[in-house]
Amino acid sequence: MVGTCTAWHLRQRGHEVVLIDRGPPGQETSFGNAGLIQREAAEPYPFPRELAKIWQVATGQGFDIAWRASALPHVLPRVLAYAWHSQPERHARLARHYGALIAACITEHDTLVRSAGAQDLIDTRGYRKIFRTEAAFERAARDAERLAHTWSIDNRVESSDELARREPALKQTLAGAIHHASTWAVRDPGALVQAYAADFVAHGGQLMRAEVQALEPQAQGWRLRTSQGEVATQEVVVAQGPWSQDLLGGLGYRFPMFVKRGYHQHYDGAHGLQGPVFDAQKGYLLLPMRAGLRLTTGAELALRDAAPQPTQLAPAEACARTLVELGRPSPLAPWMGSRPCMPDMLPVMGPAPRHQGLWLNFGHGHQGFTLGPVAGRLLAEMISDQPCFLDPAPYAATRLTP
Numbered sequence: 001m002v003g004t005c006t007a008w009h010l011r012q013r014g015h016e017v018v019l020i021d022r023g024p025p026g027q028e029t030s031f032g033n034a035g036l037i038q039r040e041a042a043e044p045y046p047f048p049r050e051l052a053k054i055w056q057v058a059t060g061q062g063f064d065i066a067w068r069a070s071a072l073p074h075v076l077p078r079v080l081a082y083a084w085h086s087q088p089e090r091h092a093r094l095a096r097h098y099g100a101l102i103a104a105c106i107t108e109h110d111t112l113v114r115s116a117g118a119q120d121l122i123d124t125r126g127y128r129k130i131f132r133t134e135a136a137f138e139r140a141a142r143d144a145e146r147l148a149h150t151w152s153i154d155n156r157v158e159s160s161d162e163l164a165r166r167e168p169a170l171k172q173t174l175a176g177a178i179h180h181a182s183t184w185a186v187r188d189p190g191a192l193v194q195a196y197a198a199d200f201v202a203h204g205g206q207l208m209r210a211e212v213q214a215l216e217p218q219a220q221g222w223r224l225r226t227s228q229g230e231v232a233t234q235e236v237v238v239a240q241g242p243w244s245q246d247l248l249g250g251l252g253y254r255f256p257m258f259v260k261r262g263y264h265q266h267y268d269g270a271h272g273l274q275g276p277v278f279d280a281q282k283g284y285l286l287l288p289m290r291a292g293l294r295l296t297t298g299a300e301l302a303l304r305d306a307a308p309q310p311t312q313l314a315p316a317e318a319c320a321r322t323l324v325e326l327g328r329p330s331p332l333a334p335w336m337g338s339r340p341c342m343p344d345m346l347p348v349m350g351p352a353p354r355h356q357g358l359w360l361n362f363g364h365g366h367q368g369f370t371l372g373p374v375a376g377r378l379l380a381e382m383i384s385d386q387p388c389f390l391d392p393a394p395y396a397a398t399r400l401t402p
């Protein structure tokens with residue numbers, strides 16, 4: 001999503017652009033996610049601060065967050081930095097920069113959706129966070145009202161009765177819901193990226209299917225070594241999602257990226273849901289999609305390339321069955337993807353600190369699908385030396401690597 005939108009915006013500004021991907025665009029992390037364009041996610045998700053929650057995660061109870069011991073040497077320093085950045089005052093400062101990006105997400109997607117003629121993939125009726133206990137519901141309602149006020153988000157608090165009227169297929173009486181009415185749901189996230197990529201090509205952009213193996217600075221510009229031969233260019237953008245550090249390592253950059261992996265599984269039941277539902281106290285989502293009802297899991301702190309361990313799926317599925325007619329799981333193996341996360345919860349967008357003509361656009365964490373068009377526009381404006389529609393300073397790479 002991020003690379004495709006960057007290419008699209010550069011092409012709109014008259015650049016000759018080649019979008020290089022080892023597969024078709026939109027087939028990795030941006031394929032299997034929950035497909036929400038999250039206007040409501042104005043503040044990045046902080047590291048949990050309640051001792052009971054930390055204890056629950058540390059001892060492996062619950063299934064919204066899982067961690068793998070083999071990943072600890074890599075992940076722990078980054079997660080500790082994430083916890084440090086999650087302190088209330090610091091988080092509030094970072095949230096201002098995050099919220100500024102999120103606030104533009106619907107308008108910016110809308111531009112691309114219209115240009116690509118992809119309206120049939122979008123459901124603009126919002127999504128619901130549902131709550132099982134009164135105490136959690138009341139806390140969430142207070143927070144939703146605060147966020148609605150601060151960030152002009154259309155959050156609607158729905159009582160137990162109202163929720164039952166809006167989502168009559170739910171099999172349980174619940175405490176209530178927050179309806180995030182300004183969020184969009186995408187019925188096939190990979191297809192949306194493909195539509196954006198097709199629109200980029202229709203406007204004269206070029207797609208190249210190749211694995212980029214190395215980035216080599218030249219006296220003038222760059223040489224890319226790829227599985228399909230060499231590519232010479234004046235400027236290069238690295239937007240490889242969770243793989244972004246791989247090529248940058250060869251140029252001496254060490255970004256403290258870590259991944260929060262997640263899984264999905266589709267089900268064929270006559271679930272009857274009107275729209276996406278987040279079972280907030282359990283930590284999984286149910287999303288009506290073209291391919292069936294998609295269940296996505298929370299976060300797994302693991303090494304990106306370690307073998308899949310979809311242990312969060314079974315308990316999430318058991319919970320979901322108490323809420324809706326889930327039906328049979330798809331015979332396909334569960335999909336796995338890696339959210340590319342930075343310890344300070346902000347993406348890296350802007351010039352590389354030590355190389356002329358090298359640009360970075362990665363680390364959009366939990367909301368990379370939401371932020372693709374915003375990130376693409378911001379970077380294209382920087383590269384084109386145009387006034388930026390948002391101040392890019394908070395996202396500069398220099399904050400992480402001197």
Ligand SMILES: Cc1cc2nc3c(=O)[nH]c(=O)nc-3n(C[C@H](O)[C@H](O)[C@H](O)COP(=O)(O)OP(=O)(O)OC[C@H]3O[C@@H](n4cnc5c(N)ncnc54)[C@H](O)[C@@H]3O)c2cc1C
Pocket residue numbers: 001002003020021022023024025026027028029030031032033034035036037038210211212213239240241242243260261262263264296297336337338339340362363364365366367368369370371
């Ligand atoms: C379970 C789950 C649910 C999520 N739900 C949401 C959601 O509802 N809303 C939201 O906003 N975000 C969500 N996210 C996060 C979101 O999916 C990611 O932040 C986003 O997809 C990252 O996009 P990207 O373009 O940076 O990376 P990717 O989509 O992974 O794209 C990177 C591209 O780089 C290519 N590539 C990598 N290395 C090379 C190479 N060497 N040569 C050539 N090509 C290369 C890959 O083939 C790939 O196409 C979710 C994530 C998960 C795991």
